[in-house]
Amino acid sequence: MKTFSLPCGKGIQRVHIQEEHVLYDLHGNAAAAVTDEGEAVRQALRHPVGSAPLREVIRPTDTVAIIVSDITRLVHTAQMLPVIVEELNGIGVADAQITVITAQGTHRAHTPSEDAVVCGPDMARRLRIVNHDSRSNTLAFAGTTSYGNDVYLNAEAVKADKVILTGAVSFHPMAGFGGGRKAVLPGIAGYETIMRNHALALTDFVGGGCNPQCETSLLEDNPLHGDMKEAAALLQPVFLINTVFTADGDLYEVVGGHWYDAWKKGCEDLLRIASVPIQEAADVTIGSAGGYPKDMNLYQSTKAHMNAVFATKPGGLMIFTLDCPDIKEPAIFTDWFFRSDMASFEADLRADFSIPAFVAFKTRCIIQSMKHVYIVTRPENFDIIRQSGQIPAATLQEAWDMAKQVLEQEGRIHYKVTIMSHAAATFPVLK
Known part of the structure; x- marks a missing residue:
């Protein structure tokens, strides 16, 4: 027994x-866990994938929107965010120039205490935090994807000089993988934009049920993923930081750099360590x-x-x-x-x-x-x-x-x- x-x-x-x-x-x-999360985030900011270091893509005068996952996601935002802000402060970007946008998608807004849990008490005190509302009447039109989806996004993100995406790479039963472009769609997108995107998870004909191309670990020919990717490109994020966890919940790595290339590396690494x-x-x-x-x-x-x-x-x-x-x-x-x-x-x-x-x-x-x-x-x-x-x-x-x-x-x-x-x-x- x-x-x-x-x-x-x-x-x-x-x-x-x-x-x-x-x-x-x-x-x-088997995968070794990261022992110093702060240093792992710092290295991802300074030695990125497919991008110049963060300090070279942000100017001291820029307003910066940092998109973070909501409380339902295991990301370690509270450990990640202070290092990102420290790097921005080192560039010359003051706290007052930074807005944190929580990527609620269609989820409910956070309470102030949940903002503190997600971002950390110090960051919640220092930074302006905006909970995204997918039904807001102040959303900004960003463009239309090749899938015919009119993309409406959080106006705070659209008007910022620079946007940084954060999140965690994970398996996703429709989009193939979570993290990356999902910070934009569904994260900070309008309700109708989100619904049109996710409707791609069904087949074209009644009775066909779920679209077999929209499944865990599948990216190629996955229309749900393709639509998300195009929506994120419309926002033109300048940087991404994503965490990757082992199947047992330990932090395996932090990937940083180009919003798609760095995330794609995280997907490949996750598939290697977590698929059995x-x-x-x-x-x-x-x-x-x-x-x-x-x-x-x-x-x-x-x-x-x-x-x-x-x-x-x-x-x-x-x-x-x-x-x-x-x-x-x-x-x-x-x-x-x-x-x-x-x-x-x-x-x-x-x-x-x-x-x-x-x-x-x-x-x-x-x-x-x-x-x-x-x-x-x-x-x-x-x-x-x-x-x-x-x-x-x-x-x-x-x-x-x-x-x-x-x-x-x-x-x-x-x-x-x-x-x-x-x-x-x-x-x-x-x-």
């Missing part, structure tokens, strides 16, 4: 499994989104489903540890997520597309492809979990005991289990 520990919020859930049933314990490839080749799919996959903040709400937590499905046999079982203290955020996601008639779901999604609705649709497709999906979460979340077609449990061991009963009832005595303690950041590749 072996004990496995999986993150759940700010705590841990444990489960005991007989070792002969464990197929894989997936953790990504597997020889067969499991009967059961037990996973976690990675704990706080990746499982703050169900909307973000479903990234675990979208990776774990690649490790699980169709008709299999999946178990996830998802704390979800803010499970109903955004409400539009949970409203769509309760729907089980997939034909009408897709028809209504095409008629009134939104990102939360699409994520709900894709996740429900995954849930319906499984025998059962169990969610270990807070008791107050149980009703919502049931309405989403999943089965709630108070502990991981309880969920595993329920899954074992199903396996026994079906006569599967030689079942195999895969563990993915950071499923949202681990990409299984079936060879």
